[in-house]
Amino acid sequence: MALETRLDRDRSRSHDGTGTPPVVYFAHASEDKAAARPIAEYLMANGIDVWFDEWEIAAGDSLRRKMDEGLGACTHFVVLLSPTALIKPWVNEEVDAGFVRRVEGTSKFIPLRLGLPLTDLPPLLKGMLSPEIAPGHQGALEALVNQIHGVSAKPALGPTPRYVQRVDALGHYSPAAIAIGKRIASVSETAEAFDPQLDFEDLAAATGLSLDDVEVGVLDLVEAGLLEETDTIGESIVWPLGPLYITFDPHVHDWRPAEDAKTLAATMVNMGSEQYSPTDLNAGLNWPVRRMNAALHAVKAAGLADCHQLMGGDRWAVTLLIVTAHTRRAARA
Numbered sequence: 122m123a124l125e126t127r128l129d130r131d132r133s134r135s136h137d138g139t140g141t142p143p144v145v146y147f148a149h150a151s152e153d154k155a156a157a158r159p160i161a162e163y164l165m166a167n168g169i170d171v172w173f174d175e176w177e178i179a180a181g182d183s184l185r186r187k188m189d190e191g192l193g194a195c196t197h198f199v200v201l202l203s204p205t206a207l208i209k210p211w212v213n214e215e216v217d218a219g220f221v222r223r224v225e226g227t228s229k230f231i232p233l234r235l236g237l238p239l240t241d242l243p244p245l246l247k248g249m250l251s252p253e254i255a256p257g258h259q260g261a262l263e264a265l266v267n268q269i270h271g272v273s274a275k276p277a278l279g280p281t282p283r284y285v286q287r288v289d290a291l292g293h294y295s296p297a298a299i300a301i302g303k304r305i306a307s308v309s310e311t312a313e314a315f316d317p318q319l320d321f322e323d324l325a326a327a328t329g330l331s332l333d334d335v336e337v338g339v340l341d342l343v344e345a346g347l348l349e350e351t352d353t354i355g356e357s358i359v360w361p362l363g364p365l366y367i368t369f370d371p372h373v374h375d376w377r378p379a380e381d382a383k384t385l386a387a388t389m390v391n392m393g394s395e396q397y398s399p400t401d402l403n404a405g406l407n408w409p410v411r412r413m414n415a416a417l418h419a420v421k422a423a424g425l426a427d428c429h430q431l432m433g434g435d436r437w438a439v440t441l442l443i444v445t446a447h448t449r450r451a452a453r454a
Contacts (some may be wrong), residue, residue, distance in 0.1 A: 143269050144170045145193035146228075148215040150206035156235055156256060157201050160265075167266045171325045192218050195228050197269050201254070202242070203235040220245070231268070239391045240405050247405055248384035250452045251391055268453060291372065294345075297338030300328040302347065306369035307360050312414035313438050315360045324359075363418030363438065371414050379423070381416035382406075384450035385442075386425045395444050397439040414438040 145164055149157040154175070161173040172191030178184060192198070198219030206212045223230040232251040234242075242251065252261050266272075291299050304327050309316050319327075324335045339359055342348040347365035351358050371377045388402055403413050417439040421428040427443035 127257050142168055142170050143197055144172070144195045145197045145269065146172045146191045146215075146219070147199050148210045148212055148219065149201040150203060150212050152205045153201055153203050153235060156203075156254075159256075160201070160254065160262065163262050164266065164269070167270075168268055169266065188215070192222065195222070197229045197231055198222060198235060199231045199265075201233050201235050202237050202246075204237055204241070206235075207237070207241070207243070215350075223439070231265070233265070239388075242313075248387055250387045253393070263314055275383070291368075295338055297328075297330050297334040297337075298341035298345075300330060301335065301338045302342060302365060302369040303373050304328055304364055305348075307373040309361065309366070310365050310411060311438075312363075312411055312418065313435060313436070318358055318360045320356055320358050324403050343447075364422055366415040367419045367422060374412070374415075376408075376412050376415070378412075378415040378419040381412065382419035382423055382425055383451055383454070385420055386448045389426065389442065389444050389448055392451040397442050397444075398440060399442070402442070410436050418443075 147157065147161050147164075157173070158175075161171045161176075164171050172195060174187075175382060177191060178187045192215075198221060200206070200212070200216055219228070219230050224226040230249070232242075232246050232249060234251050234253045235255075237253075239247070239251070252264065254261050254265075291302075294302070301324055305317065305319070305341070309328075321332055321335045321339070324330065324339070325332050328335070330338065339348060339350060339357075343350050343359075343363070345364075347362055347368060348359050349362060367378045385402055388405065389397055391403070394401075399413055406413075408416070414437060417428070417437065417448065420426050420442065421439055424447050424449050427445050428439045429441040429443070430438075431440040
């Protein structure tokens with residue numbers, strides 16, 4: 122039955138009687154048809170309309186026009202990625218179209234992996250949740266159906282943590298606090314504990330602030346939970362805490378730790394293990410240590426994994442990450 126006909130038929134109802142059902146455009150390589158067909162059939166059997174080429178394109182039809190119709194109607198773009206699919210120009214064109222719809226906000230983009238290691242994904246897809254689909258793997262299909270139907274509902278909205286409130290709202294800080302925060306984020310080489318340690322004179326010389334202004338700026342950041350201060354033999358020394366990098370890195374570096382933390386969550390779920398070292402996670406990302414540590418601070422601050430700091434942790438701000446329900450929820454989001 123043509124996609125348009127099914128949509129007309131179901132326009133006023135869905136799987137739960139509240140509206141139009143989800144519509145999936147299912148892209149795949151023709152060589153993977155035998156693996157793709159059961160997936161499409163499973164989605165159809167579970168209340169999800171599917172544009173699947175052999176069901177939609179008849180003899181004499183315009184392939185491009187039919188594909189445009191399917192893409193225009195879909196709420197979810199699903200692509201089955203295999204070693205064969207990655208080198209197919211036609212599949213890559215479909216993926217490009219799916220990305221455009223994702224960027225426009227008109228449909229969601231869901232990559233599935235078929236016999237394809239996570240490390241072989243294109244860079245743009247490595248940070249996205251990409252479940253592995255194996256023949257007979259019912260659990261993965263059930264999770265896919267749940268994701269498309271939105272079964273994993275959002276929890277109730279709670280109060281925003283203080284460090285998140287500050288990420289893109291530097292106007293809440295005094296000019297002195299902003300200057301100090303940016304200075305520390307820019308000179309830290311590793312974003313580990315006590316990197317760097319600075320006294321008030323150091324900060325005054327680096328920022329051009331007076332000592333009085335440095336004192337006020339430091340107080341602002343200490344009260345926000347971004348700095349710690351100690352008074353040793355009459356000399357005040359400050360050093361950054363993890364949330365400082367979450368707050369100020371986007372303003373002095375080409376990365377955003379809060380977004381990188383979500384990428385790490387997706388990477389942990391994609392790789393399929395229950396615990397990781399940062400070295401494991403960075404194998405495919407190849408981030409500088411400074412960026413990785415800022416992302417680890419963000420994972421810990423947001424509670425996206427169970428984080429531990431073990432002895433002999435080498436260069437990492439967190440040395441062991443254990444997957445939790447929070448990790449899986451962040452990866453799905």
